[in-house]
Amino acid sequence: MNRSDLFKLWAPEDSIWSNWAKPVLFADSFITDEDPAQSDAWQTANVPWTPPADSGCAIILDLPGPGAVWVGMALSRHGYRPVPLYNGVRGPILDTSSMVKVDEIVAALQAVEEALKALQLPPAAPPVFLLDSKRLAGGNTPDPGAFDNRWSVFPQDFPSANLLMYHGIRSAILVQDTCKDPPNDLAHVLRRWQDAGMQILSAGAYDQAAPEAIKVQKPASFRALWYAALVIAGLRRNSAGGFGALAPVPGSSGGYG
Amino acid sequence: MVTRLPWLPVEALGPRVFAEVKHAAIFECCKWDPQVEDVCTLSSLPVVLEAKAWEELVAIARKLAHETIAAETAILEQPSLLKKLGIPWALRRRLAHPKSSVAPGRHSRLIRFDFHFTTEGWRISEANSDVPGGFNEASGFTRLMARRFGDLTTSGDPVTGMVAAIAKSCGRTGTVALAHATAFSDDRQVMVFLSRRLEEAGYQAHLAAPDHLRWADGKASLATAWASGPVDFVFRFFPAEWLPSLPSRCGWRHLLGNSETPLCNPGCAIISQSKRFPLVWDQLGIPLPTWRAMLPATYDVRALGKMNRSRDSLVFKPALGRVGDMIRMQGVTAQNELPKIDRSIRRHPGNWVAQERFEAVPMASEFGDLYPCIGVYTLDGSVIGAYGRIGRNPLINHLAQDAAVLIATNRSSPLDSDTKPYEPLRSIQTVGA
Numbered sequence: 001m002n003r004s005d006l007f008k009l010w011a012p013e014d015s016i017w018s019n020w021a022k023p024v025l026f027a028d029s030f031i032t033d034e035d036p037a038q039s040d041a042w043q044t045a046n047v048p049w050t051p052p053a054d055s056g057c058a059i060i061l062d063l064p065g066p067g068a069v070w071v072g073m074a075l076s077r078h079g080y081r082p083v084p085l086y087n088g089v090r091g092p093i094l095d096t097s098s099m100v101k102v103d104e105i106v107a108a109l110q111a112v113e114e115a116l117k118a119l120q121l122p123p124a125a126p127p128v129f130l131l132d133s134k135r136l137a138g139g140n141t142p143d144p145g146a147f148d149n150r151w152s153v154f155p156q157d158f159p160s161a162n163l164l165m166y167h168g169i170r171s172a173i174l175v176q177d178t179c180k181d182p183p184n185d186l187a188h189v190l191r192r193w194q195d196a197g198m199q200i201l202s203a204g205a206y207d208q209a210a211p212e213a214i215k216v217q218k219p220a221s222f223r224a225l226w227y228a229a230l231v232i233a234g235l236r237r238n239s240a241g242g243f244g245a246l247a248p249v250p251g252s253s254g255g256y257g
Numbered sequence: 258m259v260t261r262l263p264w265l266p267v268e269a270l271g272p273r274v275f276a277e278v279k280h281a282a283i284f285e286c287c288k289w290d291p292q293v294e295d296v297c298t299l300s301s302l303p304v305v306l307e308a309k310a311w312e313e314l315v316a317i318a319r320k321l322a323h324e325t326i327a328a329e330t331a332i333l334e335q336p337s338l339l340k341k342l343g344i345p346w347a348l349r350r351r352l353a354h355p356k357s358s359v360a361p362g363r364h365s366r367l368i369r370f371d372f373h374f375t376t377e378g379w380r381i382s383e384a385n386s387d388v389p390g391g392f393n394e395a396s397g398f399t400r401l402m403a404r405r406f407g408d409l410t411t412s413g414d415p416v417t418g419m420v421a422a423i424a425k426s427c428g429r430t431g432t433v434a435l436a437h438a439t440a441f442s443d444d445r446q447v448m449v450f451l452s453r454r455l456e457e458a459g460y461q462a463h464l465a466a467p468d469h470l471r472w473a474d475g476k477a478s479l480a481t482a483w484a485s486g487p488v489d490f491v492f493r494f495f496p497a498e499w500l501p502s503l504p505s506r507c508g509w510r511h512l513l514g515n516s517e518t519p520l521c522n523p524g525c526a527i528i529s530q531s532k533r534f535p536l537v538w539d540q541l542g543i544p545l546p547t548w549r550a551m552l553p554a555t556y557d558v559r560a561l562g563k564m565n566r567s568r569d570s571l572v573f574k575p576a577l578g579r580v581g582d583m584i585r586m587q588g589v590t591a592q593n594e595l596p597k598i599d600r601s602i603r604r605h606p607g608n609w610v611a612q613e614r615f616e617a618v619p620m621a622s623e624f625g626d627l628y629p630c631i632g633v634y635t636l637d638g639s640v641i642g643a644y645g646r647i648g649r650n651p652l653i654n655h656l657a658q659d660a661a662v663l664i665a666t667n668r669s670s671p672l673d674s675d676t677k678p679y680e681p682l683r684s685i686q687t688v689g690a
Contacts, residue, residue, distance in 0.1 A: 024442045028289070087442050149439060155294065158294070160294050
């Protein structure tokens with residue numbers, strides 16, 4: 001399957017959430033037309049915290065590497081539509097020179113092709129957004145010669161709260177490796193949803209416990225006009241949440257002209 | 258007042274056909290950001306200009322380009338003016354240095370002038386002079402849309418023009434470094450698109466960050482894990498005002514223009530990128546008639562008190578703002594953002610500019626009234642294509658949609674008894690006179 005067809009599998013025309021699927025990894029990667037090895041490892045993923053698909057809940061999976069692909073596929077069995085939001089590019093040649101490793105994510109996206117083809121989800125199936133929690137490379141700065149492919153999420157990467165609620169989504173569960181507060185970039189998204197009246201919950205991907213309701217604190221520069229510019233400039237400094245540092249590390253930016 | 262519109266009515270592509278175009282734009286044209294919040298960034302509706310209207314834009318853009326280069330040269334000869342432009346000190350210091358002088362004709366100069374059709378005729382809101390983007394849409398997406406509208410043509414292909422300029426500069430083969438911010442996919446997509454076109458034309462194109470470049474005797478080379486060796490041309494897609502943030506050992510100062518290796522754009526382009534550029538015109542000793550006719554009157558915000566002008570009658574722009582961020586336009590900018598912007602204007606007036614507002618004429622469509630912005634690219638003074646955006650309101654920002662600009666070479670507006678074929682307005686005909 002070529003990369004264009006693979007993207008169509010992940011973002012089928014009939015799903016109302018496909019518009020938000022990020023094409024970067026599919027379009028700028030090393031995906032070949034060869035049939036990749038298929039994996040059913042996700043079928044053993046245990047997701048006891050999953051609410052019923054008709055409960056009006058969206059899920060954000062913020063897990064390291066390909067973790068969100070596996071858990072997202074497990075959630076698809078419960079009626080959720082996985083929506084990949086991976087927005088980082090691959091390095092020029094070697095994944096080893098890239099700050100954020102994406103090879104494993106791409107392999108996982110390919111490894112569930114057959115399972116995706118077999119998915120029978122209604123167009124309005126609630127979304128589960130897939131993210132790599134290592135997108136900021138753990139706050140590390142680039143070594144000389146490294147390829148800086150760190151990335152960050154912005155509110156505009158997601159549907160607005162109004163649109164979610166229009167489609168009956170009234171709550172959102174943030175799933176991380178453990179139940180904890182959202183990272184700074186996601187706090188900008190979730191706080192907006194919370195302000196609009198959505199309930200926000202947190203869960204640990206591998207916990208048995210039910211999701212806990214949380215109050216998302218207002219992050220720095222919340223709703224500031226210059227937030228995006230600050231984050232982008234921040235990527236040149238230390239991380240997308242790293243406001244305030246002054247000595248930029250080159251190799252990243254964005255959003256001009 | 259305007260009596261005749263420059264665009265023609267046309268139906269948008271249907272959802273299924275447009276979905277095919279969008280998918281092709283993603284995979285053939287590297288359009289990797291097709292959605293922003295709830296808005297599709299690509300428009301199924303093109304902006305169709307009458308041929309005469311496009312010819313008029315071409316003529317104006319050429320004049321603007323020549324005047325821009327002349328003004329930049331004049332400002333570099335009077336470095337004391339750089340401070341007035343709101344350019345950061347670290348850059349001013351380098352630009353004022355004699356070694357930063359730009360050899361005429363060595364480098365390519367790419368500019369995009371953003372035109373709006375107003376009640377007074379065409380006006381520009383700005384020149385994207387430093388790092389104009391939009392190639393994927395202006396070259397790739399526009400070509401895809403033109404295929405669906407058989408009797409309409411594109412206005413050109415900016416990437417083809419860029420490749421031709423590189424050929425003129427360094428020959429039919431060679432190595433081109435595409436220096437950009439590697440971590441942001443929105444920028445990366447522009448560079449990947451350009452690199453693919455360069456490779457199709459026979460060049461070796463390398464994607465790199467500016468600090469991957471090394472300089473010896475003013476000549477650039479690459480030093481990365483994936484590419485090394487001399488470079489024949491450097492295309493910079495990294496804002497000039499960020500260059501001082503790079504380590505000095507990477508030699509970023511050469512990117513300002515003091516380079517034996519041809520550049521596009523030399524960093525001195527930041528001079529006309531600054532929205533405060535008009536504030537120094539009177540001190541240049543050159544007339545700039547097209548700029549004066551096309552750009553609404555511009556003021557230093559510190560002078561507004563004496564002019565007794567209300568803020569709400571003007572538009573406020575940050576000197577080095579991009580993609581419509583932080584623009585204050587009463588009635589258009591969200592009310593809750595106004596206090597933050599006002600605070601910034603009050604604290605840093607030297608980094609802002611106030612401008613007369615123009616009244617953009619909306620384009621009626623099946624989606625309601627839309628406000629087109631036609632970005633006309635010039636490369637070394639020649640027009641090489643156009644980048645269209647349409648907004649639901651007169652402020653073109655990140656929520657505006659990219660639209661193909663197509664030219665009706667064999668079509669004109671359906672005439673009724675009150676309309677005449679498109680004619681340039683008198684005010685525009687006198688430009689440059």
